[in-house]
Amino acid sequence: MTTWKLVKLNFGRSPVHFGELGIGMEESKERVRSDTLFSAWVTAYARLFGKEAVEKLLQEFQQNTPVRMSSTFIYREVDKRTIFYLPRPLKFPINYPKDNDLAFFKTYKGLNYLPLEIWQRWYQTEGFSTDDSQELIDRTNKKDGTVTALKNAGTFDYKTAFSTDKVPKIAVDRVTRATNLYHTGFVQYHWEQNGKDVESLSGLYFLLQIERDDKQLITQLQHALEFLGEQGIGGERTSGAGQFKVQWLELPKIWQSVTKFSDTSAHQCLLSMFWDNDQAILQNLITANSSSYEIQERGGWLAESNIRRQMVRMFTEGSVFPKQPHGKLIDVTPSEFKRHKIYRSGISFSLAIKVQI
Template sequence: MSKWKLVKLDFKNNPAHFGELGIGMEETSERVRSDTLFSAIAITYARLGKNLDTLLDRFHKESPPFRLSSSFIYRETSSGVTYYLPRPKEPPTNYPIGNDIKIAKDYKKLNFLDIKTWKSWYQDGGFDNTGLPKSLYSQCFEIEKHPKVAIDRITRSTNLYHTAFVRYRSEPHDKSGLYFLVEFTDRRLEDELKSVLELLGEEGLGGERSSGAGRFEPSWHELDEQWTQLLSFDDGNSQSLIRLYWDNPPISLDDSSYELQERGGWITSAAKNQRRKKVTMFAEGSVFQKAPIGKLADVTPHQFAQHRIYRSGIALSLPIKINLKEAL
């Protein structure tokens, strides 16, 4: 029987830089996707003297030892904690398809829903026609740009550029950060992952770590009642991804609704900078009739012989109930 945990990453007042393929150094995402999080954990696992090859071999099997979601925003105030989840790519039941001119534009901006709205729309009663909820998602963080100077090693000429950082709320009674879910099938790995995240928090997650960016304090939590009810929902007819998914061949796309995300990046363990092979994955919020499984994608570049390079496409999804024949 699997065991679920929720992990919060409290960045305090530390900035972070989470670059993604195609957005450039000047931009940053407000969160870390599952493949990047898995890679950071794997590299730190090896740095602790653990046998990474043995661990990765277990992820090539039908039942991996654990599954990670992508990271998402949480906001903690004196009234409680609000967790945000990606809005599924299919509309909820009762959504006024064909008669939604007044709400369609605002609805499509709701890429992330608070957990209460998410559960109400996709597990309980469906869309609330009294109006859209007020989204406070953008209030949880700020994007700021820092000027930097690059110096040419040969000519000594300088070039001014900017790098974007995300900074989360860090007031005493109103703070935000990232969280992710872990489903353990091998509970013995929980203590090892705790050690990994402690070290990763000290070193930093994402880019610009040499500048002190990305440092966080991890905390582990049991799932509360709202999460337990959400995960145990047994009246669903579809599954919505909460992490990136890759498989070859992929799950059946009948009655599915999805977004594709190209993933790339650099190999951090190589002596010389080399790019991983690019791979296209299904993004968070993609909807399938059945729960996808997923695999590790081999993205080792040609003529790189030190070791194999993988991106995690092992899926994790939540049950939802929608009108299968109605798409937005």
């Protein structure tokens, strides 16, 4: 029996540095993708429970995938309600006016993330409306219109959930002792002081789809994630970055309806990174006119070393396929690394949606 969990990562006053291939130290992404989350989580699991336990865990993921996880996405606390953002699928929603969208298309394309309320309406229930068109036109023309459903849902406020900054740092050459000034980018989620406590007003969340009722495994994964929160995720952890507290939640009512949605013509929208090397499977997924996807090269360094993992190209969140993808773990062990295998998760997490073909 499949069960679902929503997990919130509350960073409080702790900034984060999430680097990705090609963006450099001066920039930081505001969220963590599923493959990076998986790697950090498994590393924490190995430190807590040892080599044999983590090898058994990885074997389970290779054989029957006990748990699927989404990438992390932004949440905001606004007026006693939580706004969850999801990536806009790379297909138009039903009822989208493709033939006369020039008045607002640029604004629409700029909406990389949608509030769950709008995401569900556009891609699972009524679809795109004439009021949505008018509000996007008013937004494009910088007018205060009478239609405000998108605005009230937080559609245009994604970037208000966090702020970015660059911190100057000094690197010292070990041989010559020469110094070099550089800058590191950090993201700070919003928070406020509530008495002696720090309350997170925004942060990250992700979804878990638990495929097997194994209480011991789930408890161990919970402990490992809490341990990861103490250690920190991302870069610049020695500077105190990336530390978080974990909230394990049952699915709110709106999420229950989103995850249970089904339709005879439904497609699947990726909410995680995805990889597979079976050409027959991939050919069925990328059928012309039925799929729309983006691919990103993923790399990175091994923890506490100067050795790079093997590069791999993966489908990104928001990609849309006519069938449900499944994915696999990828062996990305560098040839010069002999201690143990290194894996990146290409196991998919997707939700059913309706799209305009």
